[in-house]
Amino acid sequence: MKVAIIQQYKTADIEANRNRLVAEIRRAAAQGARLIVNQELHDSLYFCQTEDVDTFALASDLKVSGELYSALARELGVVIVTSMFERRAAGLYHNTAVVYDADGSEAGRYRKTHIPDDPGFYEKFYFTPGDLGIHPIDTSVGRLGVLVCWDQWYPEAARLMALQGAELLIYPTAIGWQDNDSADEKARQLEAWTTVQRGHAVANGIPVIAANRVGHEDDPSGATSGITFWGSSFAAGPQGELLWRAPADSEALGIVDIDLQRCENVRRWWPFLRDRRIDLYSPLASRYLD
Amino acid sequence: MKVAIIQQYKTADIEANRNRLVAEIRRAAAQGARLIVNQELHDSLYFCQTEDVDTFALASDLKVSGELYSALARELGVVIVTSMFERRAAGLYHNTAVVYDADGSEAGRYRKTHIPDDPGFYEKFYFTPGDLGIHPIDTSVGRLGVLVCWDQWYPEAARLMALQGAELLIYPTAIGWQDNDSADEKARQLEAWTTVQRGHAVANGIPVIAANRVGHEDDPSGATSGITFWGSSFAAGPQGELLWRAPADSEALGIVDIDLQRCENVRRWWPFLRDRRIDLYSPLASRYLD
Numbered sequence: 001m002k003v004a005i006i007q008q009y010k011t012a013d014i015e016a017n018r019n020r021l022v023a024e025i026r027r028a029a030a031q032g033a034r035l036i037v038n039q040e041l042h043d044s045l046y047f048c049q050t051e052d053v054d055t056f057a058l059a060s061d062l063k064v065s066g067e068l069y070s071a072l073a074r075e076l077g078v079v080i081v082t083s084m085f086e087r088r089a090a091g092l093y094h095n096t097a098v099v100y101d102a103d104g105s106e107a108g109r110y111r112k113t114h115i116p117d118d119p120g121f122y123e124k125f126y127f128t129p130g131d132l133g134i135h136p137i138d139t140s141v142g143r144l145g146v147l148v149c150w151d152q153w154y155p156e157a158a159r160l161m162a163l164q165g166a167e168l169l170i171y172p173t174a175i176g177w178q179d180n181d182s183a184d185e186k187a188r189q190l191e192a193w194t195t196v197q198r199g200h201a202v203a204n205g206i207p208v209i210a211a212n213r214v215g216h217e218d219d220p221s222g223a224t225s226g227i228t229f230w231g232s233s234f235a236a237g238p239q240g241e242l243l244w245r246a247p248a249d250s251e252a253l254g255i256v257d258i259d260l261q262r263c264e265n266v267r268r269w270w271p272f273l274r275d276r277r278i279d280l281y282s283p284l285a286s287r288y289l290d
Numbered sequence: 291m292k293v294a295i296i297q298q299y300k301t302a303d304i305e306a307n308r309n310r311l312v313a314e315i316r317r318a319a320a321q322g323a324r325l326i327v328n329q330e331l332h333d334s335l336y337f338c339q340t341e342d343v344d345t346f347a348l349a350s351d352l353k354v355s356g357e358l359y360s361a362l363a364r365e366l367g368v369v370i371v372t373s374m375f376e377r378r379a380a381g382l383y384h385n386t387a388v389v390y391d392a393d394g395s396e397a398g399r400y401r402k403t404h405i406p407d408d409p410g411f412y413e414k415f416y417f418t419p420g421d422l423g424i425h426p427i428d429t430s431v432g433r434l435g436v437l438v439c440w441d442q443w444y445p446e447a448a449r450l451m452a453l454q455g456a457e458l459l460i461y462p463t464a465i466g467w468q469d470n471d472s473a474d475e476k477a478r479q480l481e482a483w484t485t486v487q488r489g490h491a492v493a494n495g496i497p498v499i500a501a502n503r504v505g506h507e508d509d510p511s512g513a514t515s516g517i518t519f520w521g522s523s524f525a526a527g528p529q530g531e532l533l534w535r536a537p538a539d540s541e542a543l544g545i546v547d548i549d550l551q552r553c554e555n556v557r558r559w560w561p562f563l564r565d566r567r568i569d570l571y572s573p574l575a576s577r578y579l580d
Contacts, residue, residue: 114565134570153562155445155493156571163579192492192529199489202482203445239482269408272443273578277403280424281446281575285568289453 001141003168004028004036005254007233007246009215010045014058017043022072024253029076031255034102035141039211039233040083040149040174041095046213046229047085050221051125059087062109066098074104079139081146083172085126086111095127097146097172099137108137112148114157120178120219120227123150136166142260145206149173152193152210156284158200162273167207167260169200174213176229190230190248198240205267207243207258208236214251238266291431293458294318294326295544297523297536299505300335304348307333312362314543319366321545324392325431329501329523330373330439330464331385336503336519337375340511341415349377352399356388364394369429371436373462375416376401385417387436387462389427398427402438404447410468410509410517413440426456432550435496439463442483442500446574448490452563457497457550459490464503466519480520480538488530495557497533497548498526504541528556 006024010017021042028036041047043065047055065084073080079102086096095112111130115123134157136143145166151157152171161169175193177186194210201208214231233246235256246252267273283289296314300307311332318326331337333355337345355374363370369392376386385402401420405413424447426433435456441447442461451459465483467476491498504521524535525546536542557563573579 113567113570116565118559118561129567134567150565153493153560154566155449155489156566156574159445159574160570160579163573163576165580188529188531191531195485195530196489196492199445199486199492202486202489203443239478240485241478241481270443271408275404275406275440276444276446276577277419277424278575278577280403280450282572283453284446284449284574285571286453287566287568288563289450290455 001034001258001260002032003209003235003256003258004033005209005211005233005235005244005246005256006036006038007212007214007231007252008039008042009251010042010213010217012045014043018068022068025072025080026076028253028255029078033078033255035079037081037170037209037211038083038172039213040172041085042083044085045217046174046227048122048126049120049217049219049227051122052220055126056093059085059093062086062096062098066100066106070100070104070106073100073102077102079107079141081144081170081172083148092128093126094130095123095148097148099139099144099146102140107139110137110146110148112151114150114154116150120224134160136161136164142167145169147171149175152197155200155203158204162204162206167263168258169206169208171197171208171210173210174229176213176227179225179228190232194232194234198236198242201236201238202240203272205238205270205272206263207238210234214249238263291324291548291550292322293499293525293546293548294321294323295499295501295523295525295536295546296326296328297502297504297521297542298329298332299541300332300503300507302335304333308358312358315362315370316366318543318545319368323368323545325369327371327460327499327501328373328462329503330462331375332373334375335507336464336517338413338416339410339507339509339517341412342510345416346383349375349383352376352386352388356390356396360390360394360396363390363392367392369397369431371434371460371462373438382418383416384420385413385438387438389429389434389436392430397429400427400436400438402441404440404444406440410514424450426451426454432457435459437461439465442487445490445493448494452494452496457553458548459496459498461487461498461500463500464519466503466517469515469518480522484522484524488526488532491526491528492530493562495528495560495562496553497528500524504539528553
């Protein structure tokens with residue numbers, strides 16, 4: 001199955017962002033992609049660099065903001081993984097991935113469960129932790145383990161998806177460097193980000209798709225020099241092997257052939273699910289064991 | 291803290307294996323190592339290539355087989371992580387890591403919990419799954435998260451160690467290639483093995499030490515052409531960064547400086563433990579969620 005990974009820079013012009021994204025989705029479909037994975041919060045700048053109540057105006061009812069992608073999925077006959085700023089009620093917002101099936105219907109949605117809060121990534125201010133649980137979404141191209149950004153650091157989330165039969169792990173994401181980090185530190189961060197997700201592929205015997213943002217975005221508060229999103233979107237196979245990787249500094253469209261049958265074989269060779277010591281795992285639901 | 295990683299080939303001559311290992315432990319201590327990590331089942335060949343009841347004769351009371359290492363730890367003033375074939379009772383055997391503290395006392399032991407069973411690695415025949423649970427071992431050089439080989443594929447085991455304050459993950463291991471695998475497949479396997487463990491380092495913000503066997507060992511049954519253990523022992527820091535890696539085809543002694551203070555900083559930058567969704571993790575103790 002051909003999977004498209006779209007890596008773009010974003011501007012403050014939402015209409016322009018959407019137009020450029022639609023053009024790229026059309027290009028991906030024309031190249032045979034049946035599943036199209038977008039980066040996190042693809043309609044806008046990454047607005048969590050500051051805490052500003054006016055920014056909630058960017059959120060919307062997903063029925064409205066998703067209509068464009070639903071129509072596009074139907075027209076092109078492709079499955080599209082989107083990532084949007086959901087206004088659920090006044091004062092209640094989520095970072096939500098919506099998956100549109102090839103007939104334009106909503107196959108399912110996932111509300112980001114693990115919410116970061118670090119300098120420049122003030123997400124706990126904007127996003128209520130997801131209350132839909134961690135569950136894969138069934139589509140016409142397979143059962144998709146859609147998670148979002150910070151989730152990617154959590155082996156628990158990946159494993160829960162695998163235990164529910166997810167055939168692919170998919171991470172829309174927005175991650176980058178603060179400009180005052182050293183070159184060494186930047187390299188370690190990028191490699192750590194790639195490694196932990198490839199690790200999920202290995203531990204669970206399923207492919208991983210990560211779609212990241214690229215380019216520099218200023219800090220509106222001026223407190224920092226902003227974030228340079230590191231691109232490097234990638235696809236890895238069920239042994240964690242890199243199948244494709246985007247550049248760190250420019251837009252990219254990856255069209256990657258994913259062989260879902262290969263997972264069956266890899267899990268026969270490496271039957272990790274067989275040997276899990278579930279009698280010992282209950283303490284994983286503890287905050288800390290002291 | 292200087293940590294030594296010893297990577298050796300083994301022969302059928304147990305006395306010779308132990309003598310060569312003792313020499314290497316002395317060399318490591320002379321180079322300033324305070325913690326010395328050995329490979330899995332370092333006293334013998336990897337005997338699980340066939341199922342043979344006579345092989346149980348290799349197992350012993352750990353008080354007996356460990357005396358040498360206990361005395362050496364005391365003499366050299368170092369902490370030694372050993373891996374032995376434990377005879378606990380008639381018909382009851384374990385694959386057990388024993389840690390000797392710098393005063394020669396037994397700091398603790400860990401009985402391998404995840405037991406593989408694959409062609410050439412018939413461990414379920416030999417080793418009863420560990421019943422000591424998954425707990426770190428306190429020593430004079432820190433709290434050590436000692437796991438063994440197949441455990442290395444399980445994020446659950448690494449996380450349980452981290453949640454109990456382990457400062458290092460340590461994997462004595464014996465893993466290699468079957469000779470009929472293609473070069474591509476061999477490369478993927480070695481990289482997957484490295485990646486999943488580096489992923490544990492990243493997800494938990496702690497260093498990982500893996501000590502592997504090296505060299506070819508015949509299949510006594512003649513059914514296969516045997517196993518070529520792939521060496522490539524390594525140390526990774528708390529961002530998964532490779533600090534040292536041994537060659538795939540020869541013996542090696544790594545002396546690696548591990549900065550335990552660095553973990554404190556890495557976990558401040560990447561506070562993954564803060565955001566775990568423990569309300570969602572109970573199903574991890576299920577075999578499968580169907």
